[in-house]
Every structure is written in C-alpha cells, then in structure tokens.
Amino acid sequence: MTNILKCACCGARIADLSFLDWSDGETRPFECGECGCWTKVEASVSLETTSDAVETRDELRRLAMWNGCEFWYNTEGVLRIYPADDLGGRELAALWMAPETGYEEAAGLHVTVDGRPLPVDVYDGLVPREAAKVIWKRIGAIL
Incomplete structure (x- = not known):
C-alpha cells in the first residue's frame, strides 16, 4: 500500500510512503524540496485478518x-x-x-x-x- 506525503506548509508532494517496510512506532523525517519544511511521520502498523x-x-x-x-x-x-x-x-x-x-x-x-x-x-x-x-x-x- 502506498500513501502520498504532502507538505503541511505548501502542499507539495514530498514522498510516496510504503508502509510494508516500516516498523510499528518507527519515525522518519522528510524535508520538502519546495519550501524546506520538515515533516515527521510515525508509523502505526496493525494487521487485520479477513477472508x-x-x-x-x-x-x-x-x-x-x-x-x-x-x-x-x-x-x-x-x-x-x-x-x-x-x-x-x-x-x-x-x-x-x-x-x-x-x-x-x-x-x-x-x-x-x-x-x-x-x-x-x-x-x-x-x-x-x-x-x-x-x-x-x-x-x-x-x-
């Protein structure tokens, strides 16, 4: 699954986030290439089974x-x-x-x-x- 991270300040696209390679509680910083603003993302991973x-x-x-x-x-x-x-x-x-x-x-x-x-x-x-x-x-x- 991929989610798009956008800058909270200017709305520019910062990164495509794939949660498959994150650990629960892991935090990563991302810098906006447009305005230089930093955004932190913390992963909250949960798995759900279904059929x-x-x-x-x-x-x-x-x-x-x-x-x-x-x-x-x-x-x-x-x-x-x-x-x-x-x-x-x-x-x-x-x-x-x-x-x-x-x-x-x-x-x-x-x-x-x-x-x-x-x-x-x-x-x-x-x-x-x-x-x-x-x-x-x-x-x-x-x-």
Missing part, C-alpha cells in the same frame, strides 16, 4: 440494509435476513461460517435462501462483492 467468506457476509449485510431488510445475528453467529418490518417472520436467508468441510462440499460461508441450502458453487470462486450480488439476486427473487 472472502467474511467479506461476502459483510457485503450481504450491507445489501440487506440498503434494501430495507431487517437482520440480526443469533447466539451461534448466524446472520438472519427478514423482509422490512418483519423481524422474526418469514426468513429470507441465513448465512453462517462453517470452518469444517462437508456441508455443501466447501468450508467458509454457507447460505440458505427461503429455507433451502444455496449450493456453494453458485458463489464459490467469485470475489466477495460479486458473490454477494449473486446471492442477493436469489434473495431478491423471493422479496
């Missing part, structure tokens, strides 16, 4: 919100999606993570739409945003 399954689930939750659907997570971490103003009524879809293989032949995100399992091969191999759109079309068909 396509988590990103697809999060994208589906966002699509549910944008389409006025109700949703909630139960105590087992299952995301349940309901039509607007029908929380607890007819369940449109349920999404959950299953780390073990065997359910629908793949580990990761598992989906039921209108109470029936959605085969993993419908969305497997797609980037999260596209996978969510494919699943959402199935959910939208029963709205």
Whole structure:
C-alpha cells in the first residue's frame, strides 16, 4: 500500500510512503524540496485478518440494509435476513461460517435462501462483492 506525503506548509508532494517496510512506532523525517519544511511521520502498523467468506457476509449485510431488510445475528453467529418490518417472520436467508468441510462440499460461508441450502458453487470462486450480488439476486427473487 502506498500513501502520498504532502507538505503541511505548501502542499507539495514530498514522498510516496510504503508502509510494508516500516516498523510499528518507527519515525522518519522528510524535508520538502519546495519550501524546506520538515515533516515527521510515525508509523502505526496493525494487521487485520479477513477472508472472502467474511467479506461476502459483510457485503450481504450491507445489501440487506440498503434494501430495507431487517437482520440480526443469533447466539451461534448466524446472520438472519427478514423482509422490512418483519423481524422474526418469514426468513429470507441465513448465512453462517462453517470452518469444517462437508456441508455443501466447501468450508467458509454457507447460505440458505427461503429455507433451502444455496449450493456453494453458485458463489464459490467469485470475489466477495460479486458473490454477494449473486446471492442477493436469489434473495431478491423471493422479496
């Protein structure tokens, strides 16, 4: 990842910063070639893990919100999606993570739409945003 450092005084471009080669808490000074002003940059590095399954689930939750659907997570971490103003009524879809293989032949995100399992091969191999759109079309068909 690259970020562009600009001078706080004159706005000139000072450097392209790649955070991949910085240590957490490391400070480096940079001089502006235009006005001579010095700028210090301190790195704050944090790593976050994610997976396509988590990103697809999060994208589906966002699509549910944008389409006025109700949703909630139960105590087992299952995301349940309901039509607007029908929380607890007819369940449109349920999404959950299953780390073990065997359910629908793949580990990761598992989906039921209108109470029936959605085969993993419908969305497997797609980037999260596209996978969510494919699943959402199935959910939208029963709205």
